Amino acid sequence: MAQTLEIIQKQKDSEQWDEPYLVNMGPQHPATHGVLRLFLELDGETIVRCDPRIGYLHRGVEKLSEHRTYSQAMVLTDRLDYIASAANNVGYCLAVEKLMGLEVPRRAQIIRVIVCEMARIASHLLWLATHALDIGAMTVFLYCFRDREWLLDIFEEICGARLTVSYPRIGGVRLDFNQKIIDELYRFTEEFPHRIPEYETLIDVNRIWLKRTKGVGVISGEEAVNLGLTGPSLRGSGVRYDLRRARPYLIYDELDFEVAVEFEGDVYSRYRVRMKEMREANKIIRQCLDKLAECEGEPVIAEDAPDLVIPYGKIKRPEPALHPKRGYLVKGVEVPIVPEGEVYFAIEAPKGELGYYIVSDGTGHPWRVRIRAPSFVHISALPALSEGQMVADIIAVIGSVDIVLGECDR
Amino acid sequence: MIDFLRLYDTANHFLLKYLGLSVFKSLVLVGITLLHVAYTTYAERKIIGHMQQRLGPNRVGPRGLLQPIADVLKLITKEDIIPSCVDSPVVFKLAPFISLVAGATSLAVIPIWEHFVVTNVNMALLVVLAMSSLSSFGVILAGWASNSRYSFLGGLRASAQVISYEIAMALALVGVMMLAGSMNLIEIVKAQIESPFKIYAIPQIIGFFVFMVAAIAETNRTPFDLPEAESELVAGYFVEYSGIRFALFYLAEYFGMIVMSMLAVVCFLGGWYGPFEVPGVPMFWFLLKLYFLIFFYIWVRATLPRYRYDQLMGLGWKVLIPLALLNIVITGLIKVLA
Numbered sequence: 001m002a003q004t005l006e007i008i009q010k011q012k013d014s015e016q017w018d019e020p021y022l023v024n025m026g027p028q029h030p031a032t033h034g035v036l037r038l039f040l041e042l043d044g045e046t047i048v049r050c051d052p053r054i055g056y057l058h059r060g061v062e063k064l065s066e067h068r069t070y071s072q073a074m075v076l077t078d079r080l081d082y083i084a085s086a087a088n089n090v091g092y093c094l095a096v097e098k099l100m101g102l103e104v105p106r107r108a109q110i111i112r113v114i115v116c117e118m119a120r121i122a123s124h125l126l127w128l129a130t131h132a133l134d135i136g137a138m139t140v141f142l143y144c145f146r147d148r149e150w151l152l153d154i155f156e157e158i159c160g161a162r163l164t165v166s167y168p169r170i171g172g173v174r175l176d177f178n179q180k181i182i183d184e185l186y187r188f189t190e191e192f193p194h195r196i197p198e199y200e201t202l203i204d205v206n207r208i209w210l211k212r213t214k215g216v217g218v219i220s221g222e223e224a225v226n227l228g229l230t231g232p233s234l235r236g237s238g239v240r241y242d243l244r245r246a247r248p249y250l251i252y253d254e255l256d257f258e259v260a261v262e263f264e265g266d267v268y269s270r271y272r273v274r275m276k277e278m279r280e281a282n283k284i285i286r287q288c289l290d291k292l293a294e295c296e297g298e299p300v301i302a303e304d305a306p307d308l309v310i311p312y313g314k315i316k317r318p319e320p321a322l323h324p325k326r327g328y329l330v331k332g333v334e335v336p337i338v339p340e341g342e343v344y345f346a347i348e349a350p351k352g353e354l355g356y357y358i359v360s361d362g363t364g365h366p367w368r369v370r371i372r373a374p375s376f377v378h379i380s381a382l383p384a385l386s387e388g389q390m391v392a393d394i395i396a397v398i399g400s401v402d403i404v405l406g407e408c409d410r
Numbered sequence: 411m412i413d414f415l416r417l418y419d420t421a422n423h424f425l426l427k428y429l430g431l432s433v434f435k436s437l438v439l440v441g442i443t444l445l446h447v448a449y450t451t452y453a454e455r456k457i458i459g460h461m462q463q464r465l466g467p468n469r470v471g472p473r474g475l476l477q478p479i480a481d482v483l484k485l486i487t488k489e490d491i492i493p494s495c496v497d498s499p500v501v502f503k504l505a506p507f508i509s510l511v512a513g514a515t516s517l518a519v520i521p522i523w524e525h526f527v528v529t530n531v532n533m534a535l536l537v538v539l540a541m542s543s544l545s546s547f548g549v550i551l552a553g554w555a556s557n558s559r560y561s562f563l564g565g566l567r568a569s570a571q572v573i574s575y576e577i578a579m580a581l582a583l584v585g586v587m588m589l590a591g592s593m594n595l596i597e598i599v600k601a602q603i604e605s606p607f608k609i610y611a612i613p614q615i616i617g618f619f620v621f622m623v624a625a626i627a628e629t630n631r632t633p634f635d636l637p638e639a640e641s642e643l644v645a646g647y648f649v650e651y652s653g654i655r656f657a658l659f660y661l662a663e664y665f666g667m668i669v670m671s672m673l674a675v676v677c678f679l680g681g682w683y684g685p686f687e688v689p690g691v692p693m694f695w696f697l698l699k700l701y702f703l704i705f706f707y708i709w710v711r712a713t714l715p716r717y718r719y720d721q722l723m724g725l726g727w728k729v730l731i732p733l734a735l736l737n738i739v740i741t742g743l744i745k746v747l748a
Contacts, residue, residue, distance in 0.1 A: 021559070045719050132715070135716060136633060136635070138462070138712070139461060142462035142463060143462070146463055203715065206715065211717070212717070212721075390719060390720060
């Protein structure tokens with residue numbers, strides 16, 4: 001890779017340098033996963049310069065959140081990484097709960113972990129489908145969609161929506177699981193580990209697949225950290241960093257799962273990491289289902305959770321106090337539901353570290369919301385991953401870092 | 411004195427007997443092949459559909475059987491757009507026809523049955539090879555004339571690919587020529603039947619393998635569909651085409667696939683001969699073998715990912731051509747020693 005670039009540089013310095021062949025890939029292109037636009041300078045089929053241009057899907061989610069109450073703003077987070085909307089919701093709720101100092105009931109925490117991991121599997125399945133399709137293996141695409149459909153059906157049973165779920169609430173989750181959902185999830189966790197080898201036999205033992213993915217888009221662990229890669233893209237380079245282990249939230253510290261790591265740092269190892277993660281996520285769901293059975297009938301939303309409709313302006317809640325002399329309850333001082341201050345909370349979303357930074361001025365709506373979206377960071381790493389490689393490789397690289405433009409442009 | 415009447419009679423007789431028959435045969439052949447092409451697309455969509463756990467076309471006609479006809483009607487009635495910035499409108503218009511004509515002409519020399527070949531030429535194998543190289547001209551010209559970045563890359567890829575795989579394919583066929591001692595396709599089939607294994611696919615197993623791989627590359631199909639790599643080049647060389655011209659490129663691709671399969675049947679699988687004769691349908695075995703090979707193409711498409719450009723070149727030059735040369739050496743040795 002570096003050698004190729006050197007040769008091209010030499011040619012550039014010499015007299016016979018023709019101007020590079022510019023290819024504008026996207027925003028409408030079958031393999032850019034949305035509306036990513038890449039500006040490529042080619043020398044033959046080799047990429048000399050890759051320049052990602054973003055912003056074609058900008059909807060101003062951060063700004064819109066400032067004009068909505070905390071509960072309303074959660075709906076916007078569905079539209080970030082619309083493939084794993086449940087994970088976005090959970091991340092946002094956790095950030096707001098940290099701000100409000102809310103304690104979430106255990107049952108709600110378990111349910112949240114389940115939907116997060118379901119979102120992870122759904123996201124990785126869609127990733128595998130499109131990644132394989134980009135490389136040309138089109139059968140995997142439909143196999144993955146078949147299983148993702150199953151998960152979406154379960155989501156529909158849980159909350160009525162398939163894609164943009166808005167299932168969690170600040171302080172818990174909206175609805176409890178019924179027996180049908182639990183049975184279906186048990187069936188899914190039984191069946192799914194047998195489905196993964198189906199995809200692997202299609203692509204993992206395929207020489208063409210290995211040729212297209214091994215040694216392509218290589219990035220060292222150090223470089224990956226410097227570029228800010230997170231999630232499976234980082235763990236593919238041998239960095240054992242997973243927020244579920246590094247800064248455990250919900251009930252992840254009670255669960256038994258492995259952090260998937262591969263050491264090659266190429267497209268293939270990122271693929272292996274995601275395949276392992278699907279297995280681990282399946283394991284996590286299974287454990288959570290067992291834990292769920294232990295706390296049957298417990299509440300799924302905190303008692304002091306704010307109402308769904310909260311006032312837009314300053315909101316206060318009367319704090320009951322004892323009469324200093326006579327000992328009966330009186331109306332004490334009013335404390336704000338949302339204290340002033342700022343908070344950052346990050347979760348391990350399927351794509352990487354998804355962080356919410358919220359500044360509150362004590363009113364019912366956030367003063368500022370900033371979303372640290374993994375896709376945004378990963379796109380900025382595309383030039384480093386693809387320059388000096390072939391045109392066909394950039395397709396594999398885009399697939400392997402797993403970007404969703406809804407999250408990148410926000 | 412020249413007897414004009416007699417000359418006219420002779421000419422008329424000649425035309426009726428030979429040329430008339432040829433024209434009739436060609437029409438029959440082209441008609442049958444066009445139907446085959448249409449229903450190959452249907453079969454492809456249906457088979458891949460079932461391989462991928464979906465249904466495939468099932469709306470137009472019973473079990474979607476009229477889908478190909480609906481597709482053709484749609485493509486014919488679509489507007490034929492010629493982008494305003496094309497490099498040369500004449501070449502742009504001409505390119506699909508070059509592809510199609512070159513692809514279809516090879517049919518003329520391929521014997522479907524001992525007594526059914528439009529023109530029985532002694533250099534038939536060379537004609538097929540020449541025509542299949544010509545059809546790549548259509549692709550290259552289309553890529554060039556479109557004046558689009560993607561088309562151009564697709565055209566370049568196609569030219570490089572076709573040239574390198576042409577060599578491997580021709581070399582793979584040399585083994586057959588050596589064994590049969592002829593380039594006449596009917597002779598080749600007859601020589602095969604007289605040989606100890608009955609088909610050349612067994613003694614020429616390397617040649618057969620090289621030929622099949624090269625044929626897939628030659629017809630730009632998965633895993634060698636780089637010129638039209640959807641995920642990289644959108645559609646490659648025909649990205650600017652629409653309507654009937656787009657359909658012609660498609661047609662050319664399927665014609666190429668059928669011609670290559672026919673050639674494989676004739677050269678390696680024993681042509682129209684089978685374990686027993688089917689009464690009334692002399693080309694039964696030919697068609698059966700042809701359908702099997704077409705199914706093989708479709709099967710491969712549903713299974714394999716796509717090669718990268720440099721890997722494709724590496725495979726062609728470093729694996730297939732040496733293999734084909736080795737095959738020639740071995741065949742020569744056997745021929746000399748036996």
